[in-house]
Amino acid sequence: MINANVNEFIDHTLYEECAVMFHNKKYFFYGLLFHEENKTYSYDVALWDKAGNHVKWIFQETSPRSEELLERFYNKPIWDGKTFREAEQEMEWVDC
Secondary structure (H helix, E strand, O other): OEOOOHHHHHHHHOOOOEEEEEOOEEEEEEEEEEEOOOOEEEEEEEEEOOOOOEEEEEEEEEEOOHHHHHHHHHHOOOEOOEOHHHHHHHEEEEOO
């Protein structure tokens, strides 16, 4: 990860919103959320435009187990055909 430690970024996404730039596009991580009403976790990542507006979801899933949900995210090729771990060297952690 450019200008940051990828493990710190991953930890940060578990409890707080944050964003990365990847191939001149901004992606917003909404954090790992627990929904008490149905005992599930959600993890959502969206593409934003230059004005900071939501364009589309690139990952929006739920699971009763946080570990399973995160594993799905890290292994899904949503970053121009790459997984998060394959693409993270091209990402830059930026302010929301």
